[in-house]
Amino acid sequence: MLINHEHTPLVDALEEYSNIKAVRLHVPGHGGGPGLPKAMRRSNLPGWDVTELAGLDDLHNPTGVIAAAQQSAAELYGARCTFFLVNGTTVGLQALIAATCSKDRALVLPRNVHRSVLGGLVISGASPVFIEPAIVPGFDFAAGFSPDKLDAALRQSSGAGAVLAVHPCYYGVVGDLGGLSEVCRRHGVPLLVDEAHGTHLRLHPALPADALSLGADAVVQSVHKTGGALTQASWLHLGGKRVERQRVADALRLLQTSSPSYILMASLDAARKQLAFKGQAVLDDLLTLAVDAASRINQIPGLAVLSKEYLGGPGAVHYDPTRLVISVRKLGIGGYAAARRLAAVHGIYVEMSDAYNLVAVLSLGTSRADVMALVGAMAEISRSVGAGHAADRNCNGLSPAGPPLPPQVMTPRRAWLAKQKKVNIEESRGLVGAEIIAVYPPGIAIIYPGEEITTEVIEYLLQVRKMGVHIQGAADATIKTIRVVDI
Structure with missing residues (x-):
């Protein structure tokens, strides 16, 4: 097979993304240039x-x-x-x-x-x-x-x-x-x-x-x-x-x-120099933008933005308002579908999505126009799906928190270095995992090497596979098989 060396697929993809003038509510925080130090x-x-x-x-x-x-x-x-x-x-x-x-x-x-x-x-x-x-x-x-x-x-x-x-x-x-x-x-x-x-x-x-x-x-x-x-x-x-x-x-x-x-x-x-001299002033503006955006989005039917009222207990005592966490749970379309619509229809790319939420990062390169574009797009999504109708119908119960902790059978190092084999996901119950599988973002592991593959882990992985959620770590990106320790 001859390779066309005139083609630069990665360069072309980056150039295309740059040319669409996307609204970048994701990392890196410089927003494609505006937030970079001079x-x-x-x-x-x-x-x-x-x-x-x-x-x-x-x-x-x-x-x-x-x-x-x-x-x-x-x-x-x-x-x-x-x-x-x-x-x-x-x-x-x-x-x-x-x-x-x-x-x-x-x-x-x-x-x-x-x-x-x-x-x-x-x-x-x-x-x-x-x-x-x-x-x-x-x-x-x-x-x-x-x-x-x-x-x-x-x-x-x-x-x-x-x-x-x-x-x-x-x-x-x-x-x-x-x-x-x-x-x-x-x-x-x-x-x-x-x-x-x-x-x-x-x-x-x-x-x-x-x-x-x-x-x-x-x-x-x-x-x-x-x-x-x-x-x-x-x-x-x-x-x-x-x-x-x-x-x-x-x-x-x-x-x-x-x-x-x-x-x-x-x-x-x-x-470091930019943060030292301009950090607080930029954050003043970002916090004002964040509060305004949260107020506007909270008025849109079916949406809710994370705030102090949802927090409590020593595990959740405070939050960063410049990170807009938007629950779309009551819209019934799920966070993944909402993120895809934001990108495809509105040219807005958020940092991450999960089964119920969107996370938009407001940072040094974020403008008021970017934030207002997000507010307008969320209002359009709410109108288009009919908020409150058949709530949660497409979320499939895939909790962002993941399945319960599986038992640890051996250290990650021992499992990583052990002899391994590949088995079908459905046939892996009770075996010891030899690889890490994480939904990405946010990159939290569903299972670590050395842990027993439980029924709950299998069910969660099958849901991930059905929804086509992006994963990292697994040798088989389709999640049809999983590597286990060959004992």
């Missing part, structure tokens, strides 16, 4: 694509300009030190797990962590001790977990290497992280925080408090999501001294690319 918008990016030349420092042993840029970021966030990441928050989380956990030191974590955590568990050999997070009523997604549940888990798992929390979750909700920090201090265990969606929290008093200010020992933030950097540009902050700096640096040298992008690192440096 230094990045006016730069000669090809000329910035260099290697470790004289005067340009070395990410893996920084003593010059990279070290100075990292120190400036640390000062902005009140961190003991900051590491620039060019492999996203994924590598930061994996490095922290590798630096604190091992086969003899478990990782205590909520089930709604991002699937990238699996890499840290496989590398470290640690056993996961999962905690069931709180479910937000009316929206049915998982949020944080309570200090009481953490205390019980640490009492039962003596010698835990670390606790990992998500702050905020993908839907913008935070739990009682200060309470979790107190529990960790009592047990002498470091608190690691996935703050991928919270780069901006520290910069405005109306937002939930950031993780470092609440006592976290180590925090990873996706600066590209809400901070104006380019995709894959993240940073890792160390707070207290329970996480050893050298161990983290060693893990990052092992896991990060040996050819780091200077363009990504420059975008971190430029984003």
Whole structure:
């Protein structure tokens, strides 16, 4: 078969998306350019694509300009030190797990962590001790977990290497992280925080408090999501001294690319400056937009926007209003169908959808016109489907929170390295899974390697398959088969 080398499918697809002038209510937060720092918008990016030349420092042993840029970021966030990441928050989380956990030191974590955590568990050999997070009523997604549940888990798992929390979750909700920090201090265990969606929290008093200010020992933030950097540009902050700096640096040298992008690192440096000088002012405008949009959408029949009235308990104490979580449950079409209609009919692309909800991210690159376009489109969708008629008829009961936790039979590392075989999903009950399967977004695992495949997991996967929901991790993207440990 001859290949047409004139064809550039990826380039063509990106050019097409760029040319349609889409309303981008998704990450990266620069919105296709408007939210980028001026230094990045006016730069000669090809000329910035260099290697470790004289005067340009070395990410893996920084003593010059990279070290100075990292120190400036640390000062902005009140961190003991900051590491620039060019492999996203994924590598930061994996490095922290590798630096604190091992086969003899478990990782205590909520089930709604991002699937990238699996890499840290496989590398470290640690056993996961999962905690069931709180479910937000009316929206049915998982949020944080309570200090009481953490205390019980640490009492039962003596010698835990670390606790990992998500702050905020993908839907913008935070739990009682200060309470979790107190529990960790009592047990002498470091608190690691996935703050991928919270780069901006520290910069405005109306937002939930950031993780470092609440006592976290180590925090990873996706600066590209809400901070104006380019995709894959993240940073890792160390707070207290329970996480050893050298161990983290060693893990990052092992896991990060040996050819780091200077363009990504420059975008971190430029984003830090923009956040320091303009962050609060931009967030003032975004919060005003968010409140106005929520008020307008709440008046549309069949729709509801997440607000404080839906929160309660230590697992869901506050939320980020710049993340519009819109329930379409009463429309009866489901979040997936609503997102497809927004894109196909209105050219509006939201960050994510689930069975009941849409999540639209308002960030540095979002304009008032973008937000009003969303409001108008949601009104049109409500009119077109007839709100309140046969509510929930197409949601199929696929809860965003996922099925109940399956039993853990072996560590993820042992299952990952074990001999494996492929079986039909319908015939996998009672077997031990050898791969991770996650609905993406938000990337929360339905099953981890080493867990028993239960009836509830199978039923959930069959629903996912029927609805054609996008998944990651599985070798068979059609979810007809699943890899299991060949015992």
